[in-house]
Amino acid sequence: MIDHFSLLAKNWVKSFLYPRPLIGLLYLPRFIGHMSKYRTLAKDQKISFSDMSPCLGDWSEYTPFDAHYFYQAAWLARRLADFSPVQHVDVGSSVSLIAIASAIVNTVFIDLRPLPVSLRNLFPVAGDILALPLADDSIKSLSCLHVIEHIGLGRYGDPIDPRGTLKAAHELQRALCPGGRLFLSLPVGRERICFNAHRIYSVRSVLEIFSELNQIEYSYVDDRGNFHEYQSSVTASDMEYGCGLFIFEKPPI
Secondary structure: OOOHHHHHHHHHHHHHOOHHHHHHHHHHHHHHHHHHHHHHHOOOOOOOHHHOOOOOOOOOOOOOOOHHHHHHHHHHHHHHHHHOOOEEEEEOOOHHHHHHHOOOOEEEEEEOOOOOOOEOOEEEEEOEOOEOOOOOOOEEEEEEEOOHHHOOOOOOOOOOOOOHHHHHHHHHHHHEEEEEEEEEEEEEOOOEEEOOOEEEEOHHHHHHHOOOOEEEEEEEEOOOOOEEOOOOOOOOOOOOOEEEEEEEEOOOO
């Protein structure tokens, strides 16, 4: 049974309170103790109050990471290495992920907000996912990771559009060439709209949205942050907020 009141409280509270700095305040006494000890041990080193930069929220037993973004980056890098396209095009994914991809293959990165960088094998292009600057049936290798679920919700300054995800999916399918592959990720689980953060889709709905393409692979990250490769499309259909990793291929004409 879903506790809707708890979900409501959790989502609204975290909207106004960013947790790590607040948790970090608990470590303020330890910071003061460390600073005092350092000054005692290094009397010849001056520590100015104005130069201090407390990192109060960084004490943790394990290295913190976002499971969705960590595993999707590893997943895409491995799939691109196997697929070996001459050129790869990405639409709106994490820029750190794109930096990795460009080490494997020449990568064109399309984003509404241009990326002002200069890096070998990386070619940033300004473009809208709802009107991609790509010809029909032109792209052999295309990715869009953790992007289309946001389109039309206004989170990043985009216009409100209830059909934003569907329109973005249509553009991706339009641009892909016959035999070309789309590497896609988005939240999967109990289907709903978490306005204005993102939409979450069932795996079945994702397959329907991309019905012009053939499914090649489904992997996913579950609610606990565990990665599962090469799964059946019906696996873990009871997730709340997983990350579905899909490879689709456009059928030959």
